[in-house]
Amino acid sequence: MKSIPNQNQSLDRFLGDTISEKIAPPLNGNNHSSFSDPAFASNKTQPIHRWVPWIAGFSKEFVNDSIKRYIDDTGTILDPFAGVGTTLVESHITGDDSIGFEINPYAYFACKTKINSLHIDEGKFNEEIERFSAFYLKNLNSKYKVRNKVPEGFKTKIDFYSPKVLHKVLILMDFIETIEDQTIADLFKLAFTSTMVKYSNYSYEPSLGTRRGSGKTDIEDYDVSAVTIQKLLEFLKDIAWIKKTVSNQRIPTSRIINDSFFNYKDHLSKKTVDLIITSPPYLNNYHYNRNTRPQIFWLGFANGPADLKPLEENKFGNIWKTFMGREKIDPIFDVPDIDLIEKVEQIRKINPEKGVYGGSGWANYAMSYFNDCYKFSKGIDYALKKGGTALVVIGNSILQGVTIPTDEYFAKIAETVGLETVEIHIPRSKRIGNSIIQSNVRITKPTKGHQLYEAIVELRKS
Numbered sequence: 001m002k003s004i005p006n007q008n009q010s011l012d013r014f015l016g017d018t019i020s021e022k023i024a025p026p027l028n029g030n031n032h033s034s035f036s037d038p039a040f041a042s043n044k045t046q047p048i049h050r051w052v053p054w055i056a057g058f059s060k061e062f063v064n065d066s067i068k069r070y071i072d073d074t075g076t077i078l079d080p081f082a083g084v085g086t087t088l089v090e091s092h093i094t095g096d097d098s099i100g101f102e103i104n105p106y107a108y109f110a111c112k113t114k115i116n117s118l119h120i121d122e123g124k125f126n127e128e129i130e131r132f133s134a135f136y137l138k139n140l141n142s143k144y145k146v147r148n149k150v151p152e153g154f155k156t157k158i159d160f161y162s163p164k165v166l167h168k169v170l171i172l173m174d175f176i177e178t179i180e181d182q183t184i185a186d187l188f189k190l191a192f193t194s195t196m197v198k199y200s201n202y203s204y205e206p207s208l209g210t211r212r213g214s215g216k217t218d219i220e221d222y223d224v225s226a227v228t229i230q231k232l233l234e235f236l237k238d239i240a241w242i243k244k245t246v247s248n249q250r251i252p253t254s255r256i257i258n259d260s261f262f263n264y265k266d267h268l269s270k271k272t273v274d275l276i277i278t279s280p281p282y283l284n285n286y287h288y289n290r291n292t293r294p295q296i297f298w299l300g301f302a303n304g305p306a307d308l309k310p311l312e313e314n315k316f317g318n319i320w321k322t323f324m325g326r327e328k329i330d331p332i333f334d335v336p337d338i339d340l341i342e343k344v345e346q347i348r349k350i351n352p353e354k355g356v357y358g359g360s361g362w363a364n365y366a367m368s369y370f371n372d373c374y375k376f377s378k379g380i381d382y383a384l385k386k387g388g389t390a391l392v393v394i395g396n397s398i399l400q401g402v403t404i405p406t407d408e409y410f411a412k413i414a415e416t417v418g419l420e421t422v423e424i425h426i427p428r429s430k431r432i433g434n435s436i437i438q439s440n441v442r443i444t445k446p447t448k449g450h451q452l453y454e455a456i457v458e459l460r461k462s
């Protein structure tokens with residue numbers, strides 16, 4: 001059963017600064033969904049959650065509600081696509097054990113640093129912030145020769161930073177190298193990487209591109225220390241807050257694994273999870289890895305394009321470009337009673353004259369996405385205890401003008417591995433257009449009839 005809302009909430013989920021292309025008219029009907037709105041926007045003001053904005057993150061309220069609803073005392077919660085760790089951080093606060101998988105090293109690093117908050121020595125951290133302030137001031141106006149340089153292999157169309165900004169960034173990098181306590185160094189690295197695009201000549205629109213390309217001017221100079229210190233003080237405040245919040249309760253275990261969830265058998269025992277709360281990548285061709293290249297390279301997780309390849313190859317819903325000119329991809333599962341094949345064939349027939357840019361690549365992209373939905377379903381079935389629940393936040397999609405009810409297809413595919421669909425909740429009728437709609441490889445423009453929504457697919461293991 002599907003419950004449809006009549007409210008019209010705006011969604012503001014992005015990595016940096018910008019966007020808002022509302023493309024969908026409100027759906028008619030009543031909102032029978034009793035879940036909190038899963039949009040990430042509210043996280044931007046919540047302690048710890050606010051440290052790193054993340055595209056397609058979901059709200060801590062949604063996670064908290066879900067834990068209260070499905071976990072009686074304490075339990076084990078899994079997020080196979082952990083992003084920057086909303087599920088893990090919130091489980092920490094509620095006192096539940098948690099496990100997350102995240103393939104993107106920057107998101108993994110952010111999640112790891114957040115769940116480490118309880119182990120930070122606040123006094124030492126404060127001292128390092130003061131030491132940084134003095135180090136920066138002393139060296140900015142002197143003849144200080146920076147030791148660091150732009151990471152090798154980080155190639156950009158135009159200079160990522162203007163010379164004055166770069167000098168300031170490198171002073172910050174030099175300082176970070178002097179920090180002995182690695183957990184504190186990680187906080188400085190996160191303060192830098194979560195704000196680094198703000199003062200670069202690039203911006204998120206919502207994909208990463210030059211500011212010039214979106215009609216903005218380059219950033220010639222910026223107070224890098226002010227923005228960094230502001231962020232660090234936010235961290236310090238939140239660390240004090242979380243320590244106080246959890247002071248009277250059992251400290252749960254949290255484990256974040258920097259690997260693809262598809263390797264779940266290497267890390268997880270069978271039937272050990274009470275509740276899954278997650279949101280896999282949507283069928284929208286969003287390049288998590290390309291969009292986080294600056295953070296990945298400056299953190300030293302990659303030294304060249306070859307290092308990003310395994311991330312692309314193992315991610316859920318491989319990007320469209322991977323399928324250009326490839327042979328037809330077939331389903332790896334017995335297709336249930338849905339019109340998936342018809343929709344995919346409809347996409348395949350679009351613009352054949354465009355060759356590799358035509359429908360066939362997109363059709364392959366869609367089929368490969370649903371093959372991943374099948375592999376994901378098998379992982380859910382493997383991990384959940386009997387009677388356990390999975391809440392999967394997923395959006396529908398528009399590919400080449402063809403509307404795809406991803407939530408319904410996913411639920412049906414999950415049923416083929418033996419999971420039961422309890423309900424498909426729809427707490428949101430509208431979301432911001434995503435990269436596939438805004439992308440310059442787009443062939444069909446979205447029209448009024450195209451409706452983007454977000455659903456929570458509730459599955460149970462009986």
Ligand SMILES: C[S@@+](CC[C@H](N)C(=O)[O-])C[C@H]1O[C@@H](n2cnc3c(N)ncnc32)[C@H](O)[C@@H]1O
Pocket residue numbers: 054055056057058059080081082083084085086087101102103104107259260261262278279280281282288314315316317
């Ligand atoms: C929709 S986001 C999840 C956001 C998360 N709910 C939060 O609040 O931060 C999906 C995430 O899945 C990750 N991902 C993609 N493929 C993956 C895979 N095969 N295994 C694990 N993580 C993957 C992406 O890097 C991305 O961070």
